[in-house]
Amino acid sequence: xxxxxxxxxxxxxxxxxxxxxxxxxxxxxxxxxxxxxxxxxxxxxxxxxxxxxxxxxxxxxxxxxxxxxxxxxxxxxxxxxxxxxxxxxxxxxxxxxxxxxxxxxxxxxxxxxxxxxxxxxxxxxxxxxxxxxxxxxxxxxxxxxxxxxxxxxxxxxxxxxxxxxxxxxxxxxxxxxxxxxxxxxxxxxxxxxxxxxxxxxxxxxxxxxxxxxxxxxxxxxxxxxxxxxxxxxxxxxxxxxxxxxxxxxxxxxxxxxxxxxxxxxxxxxxxxxxxxxxxxxxxxxxxxxxxxxxxxxxxxxxxxxxxxxxxxxxxxxxxxxxxxxxxxxxxxxxxxxxxxxxxxxxxxxxxxxxxxxxxxxxxxxxxxxxxxxxxxxxxxxxxxxxxxxxxxxxxxxxxxxxxxxxx
Amino acid sequence: xxxxxxxxxxxxxxxxxxxxxxxxxxxxxxxxxxxxxxxxxxxxxxxxxxxxxxxxxxxxxxxxxxxxxxxxxxxxxxxxxxxxxxxxxxxxxxxxxxxxxxxxxxxxxxxxxxxxxxxxxxxxxxxxxxxxxxxxxxxxxxxxxxxxxxxxxxxxxxxxxxxxxxxxxxxxxxxxxxxxxxxxxxxxxxxxxxxxxxxxxxxxxxxxxxxxxxxxxxxxxxxxxxxxxxxxxxxxxxxxxxxxx
Numbered sequence: 001x002x003x004x005x006x007x008x009x010x011x012x013x014x015x016x017x018x019x020x021x022x023x024x025x026x027x028x029x030x031x032x033x034x035x036x037x038x039x040x041x042x043x044x045x046x047x048x049x050x051x052x053x054x055x056x057x058x059x060x061x062x063x064x065x066x067x068x069x070x071x072x073x074x075x076x077x078x079x080x081x082x083x084x085x086x087x088x089x090x091x092x093x094x095x096x097x098x099x100x101x102x103x104x105x106x107x108x109x110x111x112x113x114x115x116x117x118x119x120x121x122x123x124x125x126x127x128x129x130x131x132x133x134x135x136x137x138x139x140x141x142x143x144x145x146x147x148x149x150x151x152x153x154x155x156x157x158x159x160x161x162x163x164x165x166x167x168x169x170x171x172x173x174x175x176x177x178x179x180x181x182x183x184x185x186x187x188x189x190x191x192x193x194x195x196x197x198x199x200x201x202x203x204x205x206x207x208x209x210x211x212x213x214x215x216x217x218x219x220x221x222x223x224x225x226x227x228x229x230x231x232x233x234x235x236x237x238x239x240x241x242x243x244x245x246x247x248x249x250x251x252x253x254x255x256x257x258x259x260x261x262x263x264x265x266x267x268x269x270x271x272x273x274x275x276x277x278x279x280x281x282x283x284x285x286x287x288x289x290x291x292x293x294x295x296x297x298x299x300x301x302x303x304x305x306x307x308x309x310x311x312x313x314x315x316x317x318x319x320x321x322x323x324x325x326x327x328x329x330x331x332x333x334x335x336x337x338x339x340x341x342x343x344x345x346x347x348x349x350x351x352x353x354x355x356x357x358x359x360x361x362x363x364x365x366x367x368x369x370x371x372x373x374x375x376x377x378x379x380x381x382x383x384x385x386x387x388x389x390x391x392x393x394x395x396x397x398x399x400x401x402x403x404x405x406x407x
Numbered sequence: 408x409x410x411x412x413x414x415x416x417x418x419x420x421x422x423x424x425x426x427x428x429x430x431x432x433x434x435x436x437x438x439x440x441x442x443x444x445x446x447x448x449x450x451x452x453x454x455x456x457x458x459x460x461x462x463x464x465x466x467x468x469x470x471x472x473x474x475x476x477x478x479x480x481x482x483x484x485x486x487x488x489x490x491x492x493x494x495x496x497x498x499x500x501x502x503x504x505x506x507x508x509x510x511x512x513x514x515x516x517x518x519x520x521x522x523x524x525x526x527x528x529x530x531x532x533x534x535x536x537x538x539x540x541x542x543x544x545x546x547x548x549x550x551x552x553x554x555x556x557x558x559x560x561x562x563x564x565x566x567x568x569x570x571x572x573x574x575x576x577x578x579x580x581x582x583x584x585x586x587x588x589x590x591x592x593x594x595x596x597x598x599x600x601x602x603x604x605x606x607x608x609x610x611x612x613x614x615x616x617x618x619x620x621x622x623x624x625x626x627x628x629x630x631x632x633x634x635x636x637x638x639x640x641x642x643x644x645x646x647x648x649x650x651x652x
Contacts, residue, residue, distance in 0.1 A: 035475075035476040038476070039476065039479065039480055040596055043483075043596065046590045047590050077592040077595075090597055091597050092593060092597060
C-alpha cells in the first residue's frame, strides 16, 4: 500500500512542527470558554505557527517589518474583531478579542502591536466616534488589511501627560489646519491612515483622520530600537496639513476620546502579555526537561522547579484576571482602573517570566534559536507604552485615595 | 456541483492513549479532539472547488453531540451546511452505511473523505460507500480536478503515480497534497454560528464487529550497544533477551 508522508508522531501539521507551543491551563480555565472561543484560539494559534513563527526571528534580527502580514492579518480577521460585521469586523466578543491578542503576542509583541493599533486605536475610534460616512469609508479597508492605520497621541514632550499636547487644529473655513508632531507611533512609517488627536482654538482635544498623501504630512521612521524590532515605529509630522472638515471625528470632544481608545488597547495588552509569558514558560519547561547537566535533566533541580512553579502560578493568576476583565468588558462594566491593574500586572509578570526563562535556557537563551530574548526585549516597550508601569500605579492610587498624584 | 465531505472527529495526533472499561474503550478524559487530518485535506479541496466553480459543500459526521465543535469548524472553514448522524461510529461498515443512506437521499456529484481516519485507520469507508452506491471510488487521491462531468485524478500507487479520469458521481479518499489545510478566519467562525446543522438518527444498527480488547504496543526498550568484536555476545542476547533467534 502506498504510504502518506503525514507525520502523525510530531504534530497535526508538519509545517508547524518546529513551533510546538501549547498553552498551560492549570485551573481549567478552558471550561469558562465557549467552543467558539476555543476554535478562535486554535485558529489564531495555527495562523501564528504558520505565518509568524517561521519568519519572525529573521525580521526581528534585521529590524524589518513583515509588511506582507498586514493582508494576512486582515484575511484571518485579526483587525477589529469586535467591530460589527457590517463594517468588515468580526462581530466577536471581548474574550475572543483577548484570545486573539494572546495568541498573536505569543508569536511576537510587535505583531500584536500592529494588530492592537489597527483594531483598538484606529478602527475603534472611527467606529465609536466617527460619522456613518467615515465608518463606511475607512473600516472595511482597515479590517481587510488593504489599509494600515496608526494612532497619534504621544508627542516628543508629552507622553504620560497627553493633556499638555502642543499639536493644534485650527478652523480655516473650508478645512482645518493641522500643525505639530507625534512621536513613538507604531505603524506610522507604513500607515495609510492616522487617527490624530490635536487641540482646537478652545483648547479642546479633538480627533481627526489624516490620510497619507495629504500635503505637509510626513512619517519619519525611528531607527535603532532594541525592542519591537519587527514592528515599524515612527513620528507623525504635520506642517500646515489641510484636513477636510469631513475628517473630524464628530462624536467625541476632550481627552476622554483617546483615553477610551487606550482602554481598549490596554485590555488587549493584558491578554497579549499573557501570551508572551506562556511562550517563555512553555519553552523553558521543554528546555529544562531536555537539557542534561550532572547526568540528569536540569528540571530535576530544585531551583529550576522553583522558577517553573512560580511561572505557572503567575500565569494562572493572570489568566483569571484576563478572563474576569473580559467578562466585565462584555457587560460594558470594565473600568479604566480595572484595565490598568490588568495591564500593569500582566506585563510585569511576563517580563519577569521572560527573564527567568532566559536563565533556564542558559546561553541558548540569548540566541535567536529561542524566542525568549526577543520577548524580553519586546516587553520592555510593552511595559512603557499605553501608560507606563508607574503611571498605572498612580491611576490605581487615585482610585484608592481619590487624590490624583499625577497632577 | 453538490459536494459531500465526510469528516471524522479523532484524538489529536500527540494524544497519550489509554483505555477504560476493561481495555475496551478509549479513555477520552483530557483528550483533545481534532478533524481527521486527511479529512481536512478533503474539506479544503472541496472548498477550493466550490470557490472556483460554485456549488455547495455539505459536511457529514457520524458521531455523538461531542463532535459538534469539529463540525462547526468545518462550517467556519466554508462548508454551507452539515449533517450529524447521531451515533457512535462503531466500525467502517456502520459508518459507510450511514454515509450511503444520506447520499441516496441527496444525490451528490462528489463524495470526499480522508484516505483513512487516524484513530482506527481502517481505510475502508470510501470503498464501501462506492460499492453501496454503485459508483466508482478511488483512494488515495493526491490531485483532483473537475472538468464538466469528469474528475481528473492523480493517485499514489506502489512505486509511482496513476492518472485517472472518472465520471461523476464519485467517491474519493484524499490525502496531501490535494490541497492545503485551511485555517478558519474570524468572520467564518462567526457565520458558522447560524449555518444549518441537521441531526439525524442512524439507519439500521447492524453491528458486524465488536471490540474485545485494546492493547498498547510494548514500550520501546533501551538501546544496547555491542562492540563489533563481541558478535557472539550479540547472538546470545538476541537468543536470550530479544528472543528473535
